[in-house]
Amino acid sequence: MPLLSLAGPGIGHTWNAYPEAGKLAFRLKPGRNPAAVEQALRTLGATGLFQKFPRAQAPSPERPGSVDLRGIYQCDVPPALELDRARAVLLRTGAVEYVEPLYVRQPMYQPNDPLADSTITSLTAGQYYLKQIKAYRAWDVTRGDTTVVIGITDGGVRLTHLDIAPQIKHNYADPIDGIDNDDDGYVDNFTGWDLANNDNDAGYDIGIVHGSLVSGVAIARPGNGIGLAGVGHNTKFMPLNIYPNTPTGTFAGIEAIVYAADHGCKVIVMAWGAVGGYSRLEQDAITYAAVNLDAVLVAAAGNTNADLRFYPASYDHVLSVSGVNSTDAKVGAATFNYRVDLVAPGTSILTTFGYHAANGGGPADNDYTAVGGTSFAAPMVAGAAALVRHRFPTYTAAQVRAQLRQTTDDIYALPANAAFRDKLGTGRLNVLKALTQTNLREARVMSSTFAPNRLAYAPGDTLRLTVDVQNLLQPLTGVTVEVSSLSPHLLVRRGSFAIGSLATLARATNRTLPFRLAVATAGVPINTVATLRYRITAAGGYQADQFTEVLLNPDYVVLDAGDLAVTITSRGNLAYDNLQGSIGAGVSYQDGAPLLSEGGLMLATTPTRVSDRIRSSGANSRQSFFRVQQATHQQPGPRADQEARSVFQDTIPVAGSRIRSVGVRVRQRGYSWATPGRRNFVVLEYNLKNMTADTLKPLYAGIFTDWDLPNSDGGGRNVANWDSVRRLGYSYNLSQPAVYAGVQLLRGGDPSIYSINNGAPAGSPVRLADGFSPAEKFLTLSSGTARAQRTAGLPNGADVSQVVGTRLARLAPGDSITVAFAVLAAPTLTQLQAAADAATLTYATLLPSRKAEAAAGFNVFPNPTSGQLRVDLPARFGLYEVQVLNTLGQVVLRRTLNGSQVSMDLTGLAPGLYTLKALGSQATLTRAVVLR
Structure with missing residues (x-):
């Protein structure tokens, strides 16, 4: 992942968004039982629970969204959690919408040295940018007002x-007297x-x-x-510090946004951020400030010189500002993407340095320096937004953003910017136009x-796209929205939405006749990001483009034909392809x-030869398997309503090497x-081929599952049996279980089961609290069905995992063998057992057999059988x-x-x-038989 540059005078660092250890945020679903969440938090050992924004205003039906x-x-x-x-523990309560870490994001500006092409050593150059953005002439129109405050x-x-001091907006309703005079908390x-x-103390005190x-x-x-x-100009500002300077302090960018909005700031600037780390919490806070409280949010697009998402600039309702130089050419390090609004x-x-305080014989408290980066492009736009808010006091925040976008100067005619078409927004800020042009349209x-609402779409998928369109400025007639795909892998089947007339601030939606899209059935590269372009036109020659993105052909498929939905990755994992669950x-x-x-x-052969992509230690997982053939999805398939296929393998050990794979x-x-009768299970079949020169004897194969199953109140006391x-092997919640889930061995050799208490004390044979070593994984696969490993979590319930596997006596070089499992879920144990019986019978029908017409008269009954069989x-x-x-192909009768x-x-068989x-002499007939 590209890193974010951060530098102070003479100092250089690199930063990414990173989660703060030991802290979580979550959002309750409206009307859900909080008691379930409280129980889950106790299970996690959580403390210090508090409502993050207790004084936030309620959403208003007058402000859609x-x-x-x-x-x-x-x-x-x-901290180690x-x-x-x-x-998983919180989501399984069913009462929580999302769970996230608190991201720490950093300020941005370029290194203060000549090679970065972003600094000067002399102050004589002055504020050239004021002329470039037409600020001097704009101040002839309005110089703003102290009632407009920038947070x-x-x-x-x-x-x-x-x-700086004269421009501070003081809160005279709460003077310094130790009392919360304005009762705002x-x-x-x-x-x-x-x-x-x-x-x-929001002053300079942390360096x-x-x-x-x-x-x-x-x-x-x-x-x-x-x-x-x-x-x-005359605009005031509210200083809000977001970086800690005490042992108990935490990064507080999002909290500052909410505070600024709650305290009347009509413009909020965020000259900080990082690559990636999308957060629902952060988007919620930004939506609250921009929609609920009508603030204009302005953010730096980042200094990455890359086409990527940078947050908070890339969130909805934010003016994303990238950077140009004095000739309007893109700054070398500036981020570019379809989310940028202007430069x-x-x-x-x-600008003001603020590094030196007045002291005896030292410099006065009026030092200045020259710096560079999108951090300083963003506050220019924020200052302009404050002037627009004063000039057009009835404009909503969305209209102010539109006014700034529609009054920029075109920069795409410059050869230096040709490669960035549409990825530097509408152009370069022009404050004069923003204050004087009124006959604008957007x-x-x-x-x-x-719909369907998914994280990604597979080849062959079809989807519907509904849009909400709003006219922000002058009334429009003959409005049409056309959607087109800039990717050959995403096809538009229906892409026109004729709206007609739209008054100022009027809205329209194509909910009754959504756009229709289709992913190409073949040739889509893995993890392709496809861009869709909205082209909005209206009478009189109006045209504007917007863009949105869709992830195609992910490195996993979801089998969800029945009631159970199971994610299968291209590298052997279930549920998720990473430990973060993203x-x-x-x-x-x-x-x-x-x-x-x-x-x-x-898979394993010895305690040191183990292959998997399951957790190892800390926040890491082993990476034994690599993709040979990506997981693909077929619906319907030849044997089932949905089928998935993929090929993966581990590294082939070489004599004398230190490779510890199988x-x-x-x-x-x-x-x-x-x-x-088949909706409660998904069958997984693995054909294992020995790629080494040695016979694998024995070979162990199994499925690891860390179930987190709820009860009717959302608690977390699980049992494995x-x-x-x-x-x-199955798990359930000890108190009022809401769902049972498990893994069944359908085909293979001798079964094995190992149930794990994840929080087992030190010295336990398997203790996931300090990692999951290859030796521990081998133990879980090779222990057979010894009673000591059959259950976990009793008598009081616990966080449990389970390994259901099989022992294959030998696999010669070049030979293959097939093992199969069913993943199951059901509301009760009886229903889970019925699903297991159905899975056994269903899988039996998948085995090769002669066509029915060729085997007429070949009948085997009863099937399933308790022992007696007639043929x-x-x-x-x-x-x-x-x-x-x-299942090993051995003749037993x-x-x-x-x-x-x-x-x-x-009767004598297992x-x-x-x-x-x-x-x-002329044919061999086969039929699968299930023995109960």
Whole structure:
């Protein structure tokens, strides 16, 4: 992942968005039982639960798309707790909409050295950018007003700087007296607030000058005979520190956005961020500020020189600002993408430094420096937004954003920008146009909704796309929205939406006749991001383009023909392809909460030769398997309503090497059915081929599952158990179970079961709390069905995992053998057992057999059987012997034919799946038999 640049004078660093250890945020679903969540939090050892935004305003029906922040909570969890574990426990309650870490994001600006082409050593260059963006002439139209306040969410600001101090918006309703006079929950928040350290000192005290640098660009005091003039001119600002300077402090960018909106800031600037780390919580907070409270949010697009999503700039309702130089050419390091709205100068930006305080004989509190980066393009746009808000006081935040977008100067005619067409927004900021042009038009797609609603779409999928369009400026007639695909892999089947007339702020939707799209059936590269373009036209020559993205051909498929939905990856994992639970759709039953936090295939021959992609230690997983053939999806398939196929393998060990893999190629198949009686299971079949020069004896294969199953109140006390008759390992919640789930061995050798208490004490044979070693994985696969490993979680319930596997006596070089499992879920144990019986019988029908017309008269009954079996045979084919073979292909019973019927007694055999084979001089007939 590309890194974000961060540098102070003479100092260089690189940063990414990263989650803060020991803290979680989640949002309750409206009207759901919070008691279930409280029980789940106790299971996780969570403490310090609090409502994150208790004073947030309720959503208003007059503002479509507004959000309710009052359902968001934060808590402390043990620092070693894995996020995927916490997410699974909370989501399975069914009362939680999402669970996330709290992301830490960093300020941005380019290194202050000549090679970065973003700094100057002399202050004589002055504020060239004011002329470039037409600020001087704009101030002849309006110089803004002190009633418009910009919330600057950043590092601490030098509050005593001579060009900054006069511009601070003080809260005279809460003077410094130790009392919360305005009853807003903050004591003495007279001069902004330090959200990171939860105190009233938002000043410069942590060694980060970024807040002072950003502030100067937006609000430096004009007309005082010293220093600079900020773009916002008479606009005031509220300093909001977001970076910690105490042991208990935490990054608080999103909290600062909500605070700024709640406290009347009509413009909020975010000159910080990082690549990736999309967060529903952050989007909710931004939607609250922009839609609920009508604030204009402006963010730096980042300094990555890449086409990628950068947050918070890439969130909905945010003006994303990238950077150009003094000639309007893109700054070399500036991010570019379809989410950028406009650009502003971002090199050699002279601004307030705020590094030196006035002291005896030292420099005065009015130091300045030149810096570069999108961090300083963003506050220019924020200052302009403040002027627009004063010039057009009735405009909504969305209209202000539209006004700024529609009044930029075109920059795409420059050869330097030709490669970035449509990825630098509408052009470069022009403040004069933004304040003077009124006969402007902009209709915009405000939201896009895909159905079915998935994270990604597979080849051959069809989908519907509904859009919500709003006219933000002058009335329009003859409005039409056309959607087209910029990717050859995503096809538009119906792409026109004729709206007609739209008054100012009117909305329209194509909900009754959505766009129709289709993913190409072949040739789609793995993890393709396809771009869709909305082209909005209207009478009089109006045209505007917007873009949205769709992920195609992910490295996993979801089998969901029945009530059980199972994600199968191309590298042997179930539910998710990573430990964070962000790649894949999980495992769920009847569209309920996720049931499986982690699962996948494990192979082993010795304690040191183990192959898997299951957790190892810390937040890591082993990476033994690599993709040979991507998982593909077929619906319907030749044997089931849905089928999946993929091929993967591990590294082939070489004599004398330190490689500790098994050396097997795996052909994986998955089957799902929509028919009654088959809706509660998915069959997984693995054909294992020995790729080494040695016989693998024995070879162990099994499925690891870390189930997190709810009860009717959402609690988390699970138990793992074993049904030896059905070779079924299953889990359930000890108190009022809502769903049972498990894995059944359908085909293979001797079964094995190992149930694990994840929180077992130190010294236990298997203890997942300190990792899952190869030796522990081998133990779980090779322990057979010893009673000591059959159950876990009793008597009080616990966090449990399970390994259901099989022992294959030998696999010669180049030979193959097939093992098969069923993944099952049902509301009760009786129904789960019925599903296991149905899975056994269903899988039996998948085994090769002659066509029905060729085997007329060949009948085997009863099937399934409790022991006694009658076989009717056709007279032709010269049949002379009937054999019964186990899943290893070994003959366990045979009878010589003396007529067209034979009776066989299977009572002495172990329950399971067998193959009945009738041998003849002209043909061999086979039939699957299930022994109960």
